[in-house]
Amino acid sequence: MKSHSDVAKVDKASGVAKTPKFLVSLAMLLVILSFVSTSVAAECPNIVIILADDLGYGSLNSYGANESHLRTPNIDRLAKEGRRFTDANTPSSVCSPTRYGLLTGRYDWRTDQKHGVINTTDPLHIDTSRATLASLLKSVGYRTAAIGKWHLGYGTTTHDFTKPLSPGPLDLGFDYHFAVPQNHGDASGVYVRNREVVGLRSDRTVPAGQSPYGRDYMGIDAPQRVDENVMDELTTDAIGWLQQQQEDTPFFLYFAPVAIHFPYTPSEKTKGQSGSGLYGDWIHELDLSVGRILDTLDRMKVSDDTLVIFTSDNGGVLINEGERPEAVAYRAGLRCNGALRGRKHSIYQGGFRVPFLARWPEHVPAATTCDETISLVDMYATIVALTEPPIPTDAKNAEDSFNVLPAMLGTSMPKPLRSSMIVHSPNGNFAIRRGPWKFIEGKPSPSLKKTPQRDELVAQLYNLEDDPGETNNVLNEHPEIAQQLAALLDKQRDSGRSR
Structure with missing residues (x-):
């Protein structure tokens, strides 16, 4: 082992300290890596992935929904200015397995989660040693954020919301995190920012029936979310984060709205505005949110340099009997999954095939349609290929992700980009x-x-x-x-x- 006196020796003739060769080499390596990271990022677009919740294949005008039932002009703007996919699929017909697959490029059933979804107090589902879209993009100079519904757990064991929620998204490559922990209307009733519950007052539990915050869920001593305000608050936070970004640094925003997951709680701006009741109104709320994000990119003058992907985590909830909002919408004529069989939770196409729109001006051809079969698991390999030069990847990661960038860009595809594709329902079928x-x-x-x-x-x-x-x-x-x-x-x- 070298002593401290060996680290920096002084030239007796000049009196100037000499830096050892190994330190010079290390410094040069760091400079080179910094240059490569900066140059790669400079050539790459900003990336915004908007992952709606439970939005079915037939729930947008661009996918066949009649304007008498609902109107989705903001989301459909992406179809007019970009590419509409007709055979985009989720790896699962339920929420959290799809989110895992999108971020890791790996089927969720390869983990210990063989069926069902992540519960509100479950530990972080993605191993922190596994590369994610966020960690890869961060490694080449992107600023990264996960805002909206998380549904992938926190901590290493069944977690306590009164303690730091670590590890979490910040340990997976995200610089910033603001989220509903699990689902819209989940048992926590709170928001999480970075590693903490927003506004946490104490570690005491508010007894059921005595909550001063208006909800009797887990009793967390913190301000409770108001369902009708959640979409606005998540969207406002995402806009605030976007506006903080620097012109010379690319960004990656993973924005996961809670709409249109149950409960259906449109704001005063959208309530009563559709022709299919609360269900349609809630889709209007999602469209309003997307419009605000797109308008923000326009105001920032970065729309031309930003790849925007809009999709959903699984098919819609189809109910045709009773008085639930889904049934009211069905009787009004809305077919949330179009002509596809099945729904969220099922093994049929109505559970997996989802809207998928991609816009990147002058790169993704505008007002075009693509029939190529793709999976949301493919976003990992596709975005890796998007960087210039492509980010080196570990063969142990993204085991199920295919590069479908040619399908987005409309370039030559002599054969199917995917030779096969696996899907599964929450009961493990x-x-x-x-x-x-x-x-x-x-x-x-x-x-x-x-x-x-x-x-x-x-x-x-x-x-x-x-x-x-x-x-x-x-x-x-x-x-x-x-x-x-x-x-x-x-x-x-x-x-x-x-x-």
Whole structure:
């Protein structure tokens, strides 16, 4: 080991301290890395990913919703100025597994979460050693933020909201975090900023029925969210963060609105404005939020330099009987998932196929449509490829993410960008797609205590090109195709990757 006297020796002739070669080399390396990081970032667009909650395939005018039922001009602006995808899919038909997949490029069922979703007090679901979109972009000079619904847990064990919520998004590459911890109307009733509950007063619990904050949930001694104000407050926070960004530093905003998840609580600005009741009004609230984000980018004069992606975490909640807002909207004529079979939680296309719009002026062709099959898990590899030069990635990460940038940019695609794609429902039922074929395994997770939706738990095969509504199970007519797809599903699960 070198002594302190060895670290900096003095030249006797000049009296000037000499820096050892290893320190000179280290300094040069740091300068080079800094230059590379800065130069890579300088060539890259800003990135805004807007991930709506429970917005179905047929819930926008650009995807077929009639204007008599609802109007979505702000979101549809992205379709006019960018590219509309007709076969974009979520990896799961429920919330948190999709969020995990989008940020990591990895199917969530490769973790210990084989079914269901992350609960309000569950620990952080993404291992801090795993690369994320945020950590990769931060490594090349981006400023990063996660604002909106989180639904991926905090801490290392069942966490206490009165203690620092660490590890969390700040340990995954995000510089800033402001969020609803789980869902709109969740049991916490509070906001989280960075590592703390906003306005936390003490570690005491407010007894049920005695909350001075108007809600009797977990009893956290902090100001409680007002449901009708949440979308406005999340959007305002996102706008504030955007306006703080510097012109010479690119940014990545992961904005996850709580709309249109239940409860349906439109603000006074949107309540009663649609033709499909509270459900449609709540979609109007989402559209208002997106419009505010786009207007902010315009005012900042960065729209031309920003890739905006708008999509949803799973299909819509379809209910056609009773008096719930979804049923009221259905009777009014709104089909939240279009002509697709199924809904959120199901194994059918209504649970997975979602709106997907991409805008990047002069790069993504405007007012165009793409029929390429993509998954939200592909955002990782796609954004990595977007950087110039591409960010080096670890082969151990993003095991299921394919680069679908050619589909966004409208460049030549001699063959499908994805050879196959796996999806699963929250009860652990798997399906695999290859070309026009979709094979449903029909088995629940072995660890699941209850098996709802039993009608789905049978082996099925559909040709989505001939039968997009999945009305005709052709398993008996094509047993060889079902066997091939079943074997491919097993292979990709057992190998630990599909890419």
